[in-house]
Structures are given as C-alpha cells and as structure tokens.
Amino acid sequence: MTDVLTEEELKSHLIRYPEWHRESVGGVACVRRIWIFDNFIDAFRFAGRVAELAEKYNHHPQLTVSWGELAVAWWSHDAGGVTQADLEMVALCDHLST
Numbered sequence: 828m829t830d831v832l833t834e835e836e837l838k839s840h841l842i843r844y845p846e847w848h849r850e851s852v853g854g855v856a857c858v859r860r861i862w863i864f865d866n867f868i869d870a871f872r873f874a875g876r877v878a879e880l881a882e883k884y885n886h887h888p889q890l891t892v893s894w895g896e897l898a899v900a901w902w903s904h905d906a907g908g909v910t911q912a913d914l915e916m917v918a919l920c921d922h923l924s925t
C-alpha cells in the first residue's frame with residue numbers, strides 16, 4: 828500500500844495543479860476539480876474519458892455529473908487518503924482537458 832501524503836506534501840504538490848483543491852469525502856482527504864461545460868452531455872462525455880483513464884490505470888475517482896458540470900475527486904481507497912497515485916491521475920486528467 829502506498830503512503831498517504833502529509834498535508835504539507837499535498838499542499839506543495841497542488842501548487843502545480845491550481846485547479847485542484849484539497850477537500851474531503853466522508854472525512855477522507857481527496858483532491859477535487861470541477862470542469863464547466865455548456866450542457867449536460869458534454870459533461871457526461873468528459874466523465875466517460877476520465878472513466879476510461881481510471882480503467883486503464885486501475886485507479887478510480889468519484890465522478891459527479893450534473894448539468895454543465897463535472898466534479899472529479901481522487902483519493903486512494905486502500906490507503907485512506909491522497910497518495911502519489913492520485914497525483915498521477917490528476918496530471919493525466921489535466922492532460923485530457925488541454
């Protein structure tokens with residue numbers, strides 16, 4: 828199991844990913860970003876691209892699709908917090924949206 832990043836480590840990593848924010852889901856730390864779209868179907872299609880990435884790397888986010896908005900939250904369930912694996916997925920997600 829990989830180690831959960833400390834708050835300081837996470838804070839320093841997130842400087843490179845300004846659209847991502849440290850939040851928590853059910854008391855567990857995560858990193859979360861919201862993408863804005865013109866409508867529901869565009870948000871849903873982008874969610875599908877993130878889902879394919881998750882399947883490829885066997886590391887899965889929480890995806891919340893709503894009209895014009897997709898929220899993506901990453902944390903490592905097995906570690907109970909944010910690990911290097913989540914940061915790698917953050918970088919891949921950002922690359923998707925360039």
Ligand SMILES: C[C@H](O)[C@H](O)[C@H]1CNC2=NC(N)=NC(=O)C2=N1
Binds near residue numbers: 885887904
């Ligand atoms: C059995 C399967 O490989 C594991 O459950 C994987 C699946 N995807 C995962 N995704 C995330 N975010 N954390 C995990 O610990 C995790 N574990």
